[in-house]
Amino acid sequence: MVATSDTNLLAGPAPSGAPRRYVYVQTFGCQMNVNDTDRIMQVLAPHNYRPTDDPAQASLILLNTCSVRDKAEQKMLSQLGRLAPLKEYNDDLVLGVAGCVAQQEGERLLKKVPYLDLVFGPDHIAELPELVARAREHERVSETTFTKRKAFTFIEAEPREETRVSEFVTIMKGCDKVCSFCIVPFTRGREVSKPADAVVREVERLVAAGAREVTVLGQNVNSYGKDLQGDRIPTFAELLRRIDAIEGLERLRFTTSHPMDAIDDLVACFGELPSLCEFFHLPVQSGNDRVLREMRRFYTVAEYEETVAALRRQSPGIALSTDIIVGFPGETDAEFEDTLALLARVRYDTIFAFKYSPRPGTRASEMDDTVPEPVKRERLARVLALQDAITRERMEAYVGETVEVLVEGPSRMASKGQAARWQLMGRTRTNVIVNFPVPLGEFWSDRWIGKLARVNVEEAKSNSLYGTLA
């Protein structure tokens, strides 16, 4: 069959008679949601749904939601409000909510939002075509039961037509930890690991389709495999070794890792596995032991810093990032200062910092939210200001260095009065964005995409580096 521009390459053959429809998905929150959106597109494609960027063109609109903090949830609700008028113009339109808010709210969301047709949790993506068909029959559908651990099967990702240089592969769902502030165990359920052979197959397929970098995803990747049965279940470190051995894979990353489980094995992988990039996101949350205990994180600041030291011994120059929560219930000024002191000692390359937000059903939400909003705001601003200064210094340190960049694609045209030169962008192994110009002819030739370039760094900005080909 010859593909024309009208053929949905993503979809493959459509069941005969299925009319072509457009789906608009807006994704909120973490990489896990981004990956779920890809699976949503994958299961809809054989039913002749094509993606669109224009909600007005769509006959299916889905918001793939995040509930980790209240703000994310509010953003989703106001977006729903903006989309509501489309329902009046398009009888055929099905409006649905997926992801963590859907899982958490279920039927309640249908009650709260009268024009909403469909609510489904992350465990129900495979059934989406049937759920949409029911909603089209003007039934209001809510599917949020968790699939039992043993019965859960992952949708194996198929490479898209346009495989990106850098792709994500889910290796597990859910989280068995009990961090007192966190809603994820409630919205994503218990940990279920994808069998190692399936993970390896998926990475192999992505590499065959053009991916050069893969990030394996889970809420707590170092507990990978603990739920699987059998006598040859790999640990997370062993899984990384198997992936590292895949021919053609240049770079391997993972996220997220809890500072407690099996961390020594994982530290040992750095410097040993050639594809494993020198970057580690290791959420600490707080620099104070009492607060960590209340958060039920089960490590001390000293233990955490030992892990950081071990990582830096194993892989000097490794880039580190973390998550910080300010204003946890009961956090005093002095305890907050401990977090600033930790940031100053560790000197992360980047951080993600959040004001504590009470989440329904969590243990912490039963404690008094004692830190007033203006204090939370001020603490957040101080954390960010300190980290900005550290990040700037870490970025400046790249100037004069030659770095290996995996080229992802065009960045923007640099018109500095010289002959037209066009910028490509890519990332270092330490996950910093680098922009560099190439001659116009080469820019259009695609010859750089997915290739490793060596770039002399000449300038550091707050979020990215600029340089020229070495």
Ligand code: SAH
């Ligand atoms: N292991 C997960 C964590 C998910 S939540 C992962 O894949 O990253 C991401 C971050 O959000 C957490 O590390 C924490 O810093 C922050 N967070 C979670 N719950 C929060 C809450 N109730 N209030 C503020 N920040 C929160």
Ligand code: F3S
């Ligand atoms: Fe949340 Fe802690 Fe798991 S932050 S995702 S409960 S490791």
